[in-house]
Amino acid sequence: MNTPAYSGIISNYVCTAACRHCMFGSAPDCGKEFISAEMAEETAAVLEKARTRSVHIGGGEPFMNFPALCTLIEALNRHGIGVDYIETNAFWAKDEEIIKERLLKLRYLGVDTVMVSVDPFHIEFVPLERPILLCRMLEKCGFDYFIWKDCYLRPLMKLDTTKTHTREELMQVLGKNYITDTAAEYGVGMNGRALAIAKDLFPAKPAEKWITRDPCSSLLDTCHCHFDLYGNAVPSGCPGISAETEDYLTENVPQDKYPVLSRLYQGGTAALYEYAKSKGFVPAAEGYPSKCAFCYAMRSYLVSSGNRSADLSPVCFYEQIDKIV
Numbered sequence: 607m608n609t610p611a612y613s614g615i616i617s618n619y620v621c622t623a624a625c626r627h628c629m630f631g632s633a634p635d636c637g638k639e640f641i642s643a644e645m646a647e648e649t650a651a652v653l654e655k656a657r658t659r660s661v662h663i664g665g666g667e668p669f670m671n672f673p674a675l676c677t678l679i680e681a682l683n684r685h686g687i688g689v690d691y692i693e694t695n696a697f698w699a700k701d702e703e704i705i706k707e708r709l710l711k712l713r714y715l716g717v718d719t720v721m722v723s724v725d726p727f728h729i730e731f732v733p734l735e736r737p738i739l740l741c742r743m744l745e746k747c748g749f750d751y752f753i754w755k756d757c758y759l760r761p762l763m764k765l766d767t768t769k770t771h772t773r774e775e776l777m778q779v780l781g782k783n784y785i786t787d788t789a790a791e792y793g794v795g796m797n798g799r800a801l802a803i804a805k806d807l808f809p810a811k812p813a814e815k816w817i818t819r820d821p822c823s824s825l826l827d828t829c830h831c832h833f834d835l836y837g838n839a840v841p842s843g844c845p846g847i848s849a850e851t852e853d854y855l856t857e858n859v860p861q862d863k864y865p866v867l868s869r870l871y872q873g874g875t876a877a878l879y880e881y882a883k884s885k886g887f888v889p890a891a892e893g894y895p896s897k898c899a900f901c902y903a904m905r906s907y908l909v910s911s912g913n914r915s916a917d918l919s920p921v922c923f924y925e926q927i928d929k930i931v
């Protein structure tokens with residue numbers, strides 16, 4: 607079984623924010639589903655079998671269900687898997703007492719590092735005063751933390767930190783191209799909700815340009831992949847494609863069970879195109895800005911035309927991304 611490295615657990619896809627760069631298309635209207643105690647146990651057991659030493663925890667927003675987050679950490683502890691850090695947008699950091707209570711609980715469970723999101727995308731949903739307060743409390747409670755990305759703190763401090771800000775307000779402070787500039791600076795993987803940014807950044811080219819037999823080999827890569835609340839592994843950089851965790855880690859992806867993943871892995875977008883075409887897919891005349899945008903269009907077609915397979919998951923991802931591309 608392959609060993610995941612720098613990998614993470616997605617405790618839930620639902621989030622209080624719907625950021626423009628979100629790889630997983632998380633949003634407040636994704637189903638309010640959180641990792642169960644059983645799934646936490648099952649995933650931790652498989653990861654232990656795969657000799658994983660530690661993982662990070664993200665979402666969605668893991669602090670939307672603090673008891674579920676704690677249950678997940680307890681399961682990881684039982685299997686000897688450490689938590690590198692927990693990611694949060696700090697939406698919940700409004701009250702010092704509540705923050706302290708939660709941090710003490712996390713400390714008790716063995717967690718000592720938190721990643722706090724601050725950037726021109728999160729600020730549309732979370733007032734800056736909350737991540738700032740959370741960082742103060744993390745310091746006070748002796749936690750390690752890092753702000754992703756702290757280079758945005760100074761420019762965003764020019765705005766009213768007690769409220770969220772619209773795209774128009776942000777354009778005034780950060781410049782009219784701030785979305786594409788931030789995406790480029792951030793090194794945003796142009797997938798998930800960032801497919802909409804890719805449309806603004808890159809000229810559309812005909813589908814033929816993106817048809818290649820080169821396999822998408824990152825699909826079964828165990829570096830920086832994620833394991834979600836449904837018991838699926840999600841490859842790094844390819845949201846909306848998944849396989850059951852154990853199948854993924856043993857590279858057991860038969861074509862009848864995983865018709866999309868197996869084709870992309872073996873025959874690239876050319877193999878997926880042949881499959882999608884056989885189900886009635888017709889490429890858009892205006893073309894696509896990237897290979898991944900073309901790949902998404904084929905997968906979205908399969909989901910919406912009643913040809914959804916187990917590897918086109920989670921459903922909420924396609925519902926969210928279809929709204930913006």
Ligand code: SF4
Pocket residue numbers: 797822824825843844845870875897898901902
């Ligand atoms: S084309 Fe599809 S499978 Fe290949 S890297 Fe992009 S999203 Fe992943």
